[in-house]
Amino acid sequence: MPVILLVEDEAPIRDMVRFALSRAGMEMLDAGDVRQAQQVLATRRPDLILLDWMLPEESGIELLRRLRRDEERKDIPVIMLTAMAEEEQKVQGLEVGADDYITKPFSPPELVARIRAVLRRAMGADASGIISAGDLTLNTVTHEVFCSENRVELGPTEYRLLRFLLSHPERVYSRGQLLDYVWADAHAPEERTVDVSIRRLRKALAPGGCDGLIRTVRGAGYSLSRSKGGA
Known part of the structure; x- marks a missing residue:
């Protein structure tokens, strides 16, 4: 069962994503900010991280930068979630090391499909897994x-x-x-x-x-x- 860490400060979005991932046969861990995310990462290694750009106190992009410098966690795939649709922000996220980018609002089926696609690429799996x-x-x-x-x-x-x-x-x-x-x-x-x-x-x-x-x-x-x- 794939384990997904969602770093998102809005509870309704966390609830929606948890339901979608549960139906897709995935386990979800969650964190409301960067500090909580780091606490989760200290004890669990998720297969993928869904990371909101705009978080309280510290942005998701800063956490992504630290992850890509972390020798033990730099290979965890990351999908950025954000309400910012400007091309400049998308390019910045990808350049820092995001594996994909989803703009809010998004549909649960699209999110699950993106997660599965990124997991296949990260594991070196072909289209059939x-x-x-x-x-x-x-x-x-x-x-x-x-x-x-x-x-x-x-x-x-x-x-x-x-x-x-x-x-x-x-x-x-x-x-x-x-x-x-x-x-x-x-x-x-x-x-x-x-x-x-x-x-x-x-x-x-x-x-x-x-x-x-x-x-x-x-x-x-x-x-x-x-x-x-x-x-």
Whole structure:
């Protein structure tokens, strides 16, 4: 289930977006200003941020600038929400690092469609929601995983872990980072939890030979290669 953080100071808009995202099978976190958004980001890593430009005390564009300088969160996709339709503001938001831009008022179906499109691009998925590496494919819409055309049965945690690694191929993540990204809503998980899930994931992928895509980088953590034996 995609997790979306909405940073918006108007309660009616938060309620409308929460209802739309719930119907679309997405979880919504919310914050009324930049300070609250930073508190949420300290404990959860959303899959996407909906960020209002005009916020009390500090603007959304300033939060976006900080996010793009944050090594651990700079890759979270951001869609700007704003009542300002001038081209200059749109260009500024995109130049700072926004992935898309929606002008208020917007319809719930348009918002959900934009979110799904940005999530597909961010994860490297094609138009049908498929992410792949070697003989391994994951469908972000149906949550189905296949290795060499054989269906792979995964538990929810192993699915989230595989989806995250597939979305960031060739990048090494420490156990602590994976806990933040994959287990962000769990209560004080331990680093060995990651090792257990990696073993379960490899075991599930082994019959089709896809377990070799997941690499252990000694002293650093884990990564997923685009092909078996990859660097």
